Amino acid sequence: MKLAGKVALVTGAARGIGRGIALALAGEGVHVAAADLGAPDDDAIGYRLARPADLEETVRGLEGRGVRALGIVGDVTQAADARRMVAETVAGLGRLDIVVNNAGVLVGGPFEQLTEAQLDRMIAVNVKGVVLVTQAALPELRARGGGAIVNIASISGKTGRAFTAAYAASKFAVVGLTQALAQEFGPANIRVNAVCPGLLRTTMWTDGVAPARAASLGVPVNEAFDAFVRQTTPLGREQTPEDIGEAVVYLCRAENVTGIALNVAGGVEMH
Helix, strand or coil: CCCCCCEEEEECCCCHHHHHHHHHHHHCCCEEEEEECCCCCCCCCCCCCCCHHHHHHHHHHHHCCCCCEEEEECCCCCHHHHHHHHHHHHHHHCCCCEEEECCCCCCCCCHHHCCHHHHHHHHHHHHHHHHHHHHHHHHHHHHCCCEEEEEECCHHHCCCCCCCHHHHHHHHHHHHHHHHHHHHHHHHCEEEEEEEECCECCHHHHHHHHHHHHHHHCCCHHHHHHHHHHHHCCCCCCECHHHHHHHHHHHHHCCCCCCCEEEECCCCCCC
């Protein structure tokens, strides 16, 4: 699929992986609706989420690449918001060809300390959010004769790892959902794939996972990320939002690829 002139909706696009994906698509000439929650405080999550100013910065970066861009504030866990995000994308940018379900949250720590509120929030954002945004987008994709959906899963959706059990469960669900939808929507020429990021120095990792990992590695919290990368990654280096963006661009282009969960992880995950 030629990407120039297409329109994408990217959730969780205010910073980190989502911003990297949005900018990568813009670099290919895709007009982008960047959506995010716009509320940095969440009682169930142990780190600050993106601020409205982060979303504004993403939009400026997109426009700087010569494409049209929208910033949309919305909650992927609410069906009405999901429908509104799609409607605003079509109203503002004229169409919808690509959906990237990137919005996600993580709470790390010992399994025994996982609270019901934390579990509910991860399942709501990481799984329900993918379902609701995809459902909202389907009429537009069908009307255009097809399109691409890319779900951002995780290497934790391939292999469960200590201290991220509930997160792993949510991302396994995303991989399974991707496979099922690829089969269901193939006849409509809608391709559904996933990307499984590895180890990125995002707020989710440094503030959400690092405390538990530091204890297991026997290093200070501020050294946990680098130590974990060194110990687990064959290529010996972290991944970046730009790496994930490149993978999303490939899956949006690849007209005969559907139902895969592509690892972008420096070899830390190999199946």
